[in-house]
Amino acid sequence: MALAQNIGKAGAARAHRHEFVAKMILRSAAGFVIVAIAALIAYLASEGTKLFTHDHVSPLTFLFSPNFNPDAGAPGSLVFIVGSLAITLFAIVVGGPFGIAVGIFMSELAPRRVVDAMKPAIEVLVGIPSIVYGWLGLTLLVPFIRNATGSNGFGLLAAGIVLSVMILPTIITLSEDALRVQPIALREGSLALGATRWQTIWRVLLPAAASGLSVAVILGIARAIGETMAVQLVIGNAGVLPKGLLSATAALPTEIVMDMSGAQQGSLLEHALFSMALLLLLIAMALILAVRIALRKRT
Amino acid sequence: MHKTALGAALLLAGVLAAPSLALADTSLSAAGSTALLPLVKEAAAQYQQAHGDVKIAVAGGGSGTGINQVAAKAVDIGNSDILAKDHPELVDHRVAVVGFAVIVNSSAGVKNLTKKQLQDIFSGKVTNWKDVGGSAGKITTINRPRNSGTRAVFTKTIMGDVAISAEGLTEDATGSVVSTVGTTPGSISYAAFSGTRNKPGIAELAIDGVTPTDGNVVTGKYPLWSYEHMYTNGPSNAATSRFIAFVTSNRSTVHKLGYILVRDMKVSETDR
Numbered sequence: 086m087a088l089a090q091n092i093g094k095a096g097a098a099r100a101h102r103h104e105f106v107a108k109m110i111l112r113s114a115a116g117f118v119i120v121a122i123a124a125l126i127a128y129l130a131s132e133g134t135k136l137f138t139h140d141h142v143s144p145l146t147f148l149f150s151p152n153f154n155p156d157a158g159a160p161g162s163l164v165f166i167v168g169s170l171a172i173t174l175f176a177i178v179v180g181g182p183f184g185i186a187v188g189i190f191m192s193e194l195a196p197r198r199v200v201d202a203m204k205p206a207i208e209v210l211v212g213i214p215s216i217v218y219g220w221l222g223l224t225l226l227v228p229f230i231r232n233a234t235g236s237n238g239f240g241l242l243a244a245g246i247v248l249s250v251m252i253l254p255t256i257i258t259l260s261e262d263a264l265r266v267q268p269i270a271l272r273e274g275s276l277a278l279g280a281t282r283w284q285t286i287w288r289v290l291l292p293a294a295a296s297g298l299s300v301a302v303i304l305g306i307a308r309a310i311g312e313t314m315a316v317q318l319v320i321g322n323a324g325v326l327p328k329g330l331l332s333a334t335a336a337l338p339t340e341i342v343m344d345m346s347g348a349q350q351g352s353l354l355e356h357a358l359f360s361m362a363l364l365l366l367l368i369a370m371a372l373i374l375a376v377r378i379a380l381r382k383r384t
Numbered sequence: 385m386h387k388t389a390l391g392a393a394l395l396l397a398g399v400l401a402a403p404s405l406a407l408a409d410t411s412l413s414a415a416g417s418t419a420l421l422p423l424v425k426e427a428a429a430q431y432q433q434a435h436g437d438v439k440i441a442v443a444g445g446g447s448g449t450g451i452n453q454v455a456a457k458a459v460d461i462g463n464s465d466i467l468a469k470d471h472p473e474l475v476d477h478r479v480a481v482v483g484f485a486v487i488v489n490s491s492a493g494v495k496n497l498t499k500k501q502l503q504d505i506f507s508g509k510v511t512n513w514k515d516v517g518g519s520a521g522k523i524t525t526i527n528r529p530r531n532s533g534t535r536a537v538f539t540k541t542i543m544g545d546v547a548i549s550a551e552g553l554t555e556d557a558t559g560s561v562v563s564t565v566g567t568t569p570g571s572i573s574y575a576a577f578s579g580t581r582n583k584p585g586i587a588e589l590a591i592d593g594v595t596p597t598d599g600n601v602v603t604g605k606y607p608l609w610s611y612e613h614m615y616t617n618g619p620s621n622a623a624t625s626r627f628i629a630f631v632t633s634n635r636s637t638v639h640k641l642g643y644i645l646v647r648d649m650k651v652s653e654t655d656r
Contacts, residue, residue: 153550156530228567237524237568239553322529322554333553343556347448347531349470350456354530 126366133363136160136356147360153324153340160357164326166364168241168336171327172316173309175245176252181302183249184256188301191257192264193286210254219315222247227319236331239321244336247315252305259304263297264290299379307372311365313338337361410435412627415443416450416463417533418558419482419576420612422641424463427631440627444557447533454615460624462615465533465576467655474615479631480643483577483609484537485588485596487562491569493519496590499607502542505572508549513570525552526561526573534558537610537656538574542591562586574608578642598644604651611646611656 136142142160150161191200222243231238267290275285291298321333322343335343341358348355414424421444428440445453447464454462455471465482468474486502488494492513497505504510506525514520527548528535539548553571555561558579565571566585577596580588588596591607600606614628632638638645 231568235522237522237553237571321552322556323552324550324554333551335554343529343554344531346445347452347529349448349452 129359129363129366132356132359133366134360136353136360140353140356142353142357147357151326153357155352155354155357158353160353160360162337162340162357162361162364164324165335165337165340165361167326168320168334169310169338171241171334172244172248172320172336173306175241175330176248176309177302177306179245180249180252181256181305184253184305185260185298185301187253187257188260188264189286189291191261193282193290207254207257210250211258215251215312215315216318218247218251219318222315222319230331234331237321237333239319240331240333241320241327242330243319244316245330247319248309248312251312251315252308255308256301256305259301260294260298263294263301266297267293296379296382300376303372303375303379307369310368310372311338313342317342337365410437410623411439411441412461412624413441413443413459414450414461414463414614415445415453415459417447417465417612418444419447419465419484419534419578419610420463420480420614421558422578423480423612423638423643424614424631426637426641427627427634430634430637431627431630438623438627446529446531446556447536448531451615454617457617460616460620461628462617464613464615465610466536467613468615471615474617475619477614477616477620477628478611478646479614479628480612480638481601481609481646481649482612482643483596483598483601483606484534484574485577485580486572486574486591486608487565487580487586487588488572489565489567489569490585490587491519491521492523492572492587494589495587496593498592499542502591503544503546506543506548507546508551521570524568524571525549526564526568526571527552527554528561528573529554529556532556533610534574534576537608541607576642581642598639598642601644602648602650604649609656612643 136147137144140160147160147162148166149163150159151163152159152161153164191203195203226243226246227238229238230236230240230243271289271293272285275289276282280288316336317339320336320339322335322339323333324335324340325332327334341361344354345358348358414428421442425442428442432438432440443459447466450459450462450464451468451471451474452462453459455468455474462468462474467476486497494513494517497516501510501516505516505523506527508525510516511523512520513523525548535548553564553568555564555573558575561573561575562579562583565573566583577598580586590596594600594606596606596608601609614631616624616628620628632645635645
């Protein structure tokens with residue numbers, strides 16, 4: 086009896102010790118992630134503001150001057166900001182409705198078999214590395230645009246189309262999920278009232294899934310705005326404001342990748358590139374905030 | 385707890401130590417100029433074949449990258465088309481001379497341009513080939529990014545005080561410049577002979593009537609050329625010195641790849 090009690094005690098003590106070890110491991114993992122993220126943000130915030138504190142450039146000049154010539158003391162990044170916004174807008178305008186349409190098809194219309202075939206296909210789209218998209222854009226899309234329009238083929242249009250394709254899987258998957266989770270009673274109620282299938286989708290399901298759909302679009306934007314390699318290969322990397330869809334221009338990430346390895350430590354160029362990186366981080370944070378707000382509305 | 389931590393620490397130490405042990409002290413790394421890249425790559429391949437215990441990693445990135453990386457001691461050798469004037473700690477090893485050709489897409493229909501015409505084209509003043517004696521068609525200029533030594537040489541030799549227009553495309557390596565010019569009608573750019581020789585779809589232009597040949601570079605008649613520099617951070621160690629000496633040791637390889645030996649030059653300049 087006493088023996089059994091002792092074994093029990095020892096077992097309990099061991100279990101307690103294991104519990105403690107497991108807790109410590111999980112806690113330190115979580116702590117490490119938080120510290121790493123905080124350090125990253127702090128570093129970028131410190132390096133990204135040196136342009137303003139150390140070089141005494143006005144943030145307004147950085148944001149709104151199109152003159153980017155750091156060797157001559159001009160770090161205006163308007164061209165890259167406009168370039169990033171333009172290709173992202175293009176991608177959302179083209180890829181957004183298309184992706185949501187596919188999401189509706191998969192959630193509401195497609196037979197089970199078709200959905201089962203499409204899911205892995207879309208997962209493959211997600212898994213294709215961005216350099217492959219860029220390479221296809223460079224070898225297929227750029228010559229196509231060149232032949233069709235007589236421009237040199239590089240520019241906003243090529244970058245926008247590549248991004249539209251790249252954000253499709255994100256938008257399709259998330260919008261399909263947003264629609265699929267709507268209660269079946271919504272659909273049955275609408276149909277029972279005599280609404281057609283189209284009316285049910287357009288008038289009932291889409292409004293009900295609005296917050297989920299906006300999350301799909303916002304995460305599509307987040308995917309598009311940070312894309313670097315695929316865009317760099319087809320946008321032309323010209324440091325000028327685009328005059329139209331066929332103009333070659335540059336975006337924030339592509340300019341960073343073109344210049345960063347040659348930027349001397351402590352130079353105006355390096356500080357300007359860090360400010361661009363900080364700007365991208367702020368945009369990403371704003372988008373995540375937007376997602377949280379959209380999701381909060383739902384509940 | 386302690387056992388786990390110790391185990392994890394040992395594992396981590398093992399992971400960190402493994403590559404440095406495997407590579408030992410016979411590994412070299414070089415990065416920078418894509419104009420010099422073909423020669424360094426070929427020399428590294430030959431050198432590694434002859435010396436089985438030496439591993440040489442060679443990368444591009446542009447001359448500015450090469451200088452920055454070697455100054456930061458991230459690589460053993462920084463390759464550059466231009467002098468590293470801001471870095472007194474770097475030691476220069478001139479390994480070759482290379483000429484740079486102004487290249488156009490074959491469709492442009494020009495064979496020769498004057499320095500003035502090149503300035504007008506790259507500053508954006510002239511935008512159609514018919515204005516410089518070619519067949520009618522829009523000119524697309526292609527430049528290298530600001531960390532490029534090739535761009536620096538072109539700017540210094542041809543453009544002078546005239547600014548290169550930001551219009552047009554930017555390609556970040558000699559190889560991508562040459563292939564983009566080859567596939568883009570109406571395009572014009574500049575690249576090292578080592579990247580332009582026998583490439584499809586392009587034509588090399590004469591400048592002020594002087595054709596871009598090794599012979600014209602040797603005599604100094606052709607203006608667009610530079611010394612190719614391999615920089616080390618401080619005096620190079622034995623392994624690095626041996627490799628740098630090897631790069632220029634094989635005359636036929638140097639010539640075949642489009643370079644000229646420094647000692648073959650009939651002119652010499654200290655500022656290139």
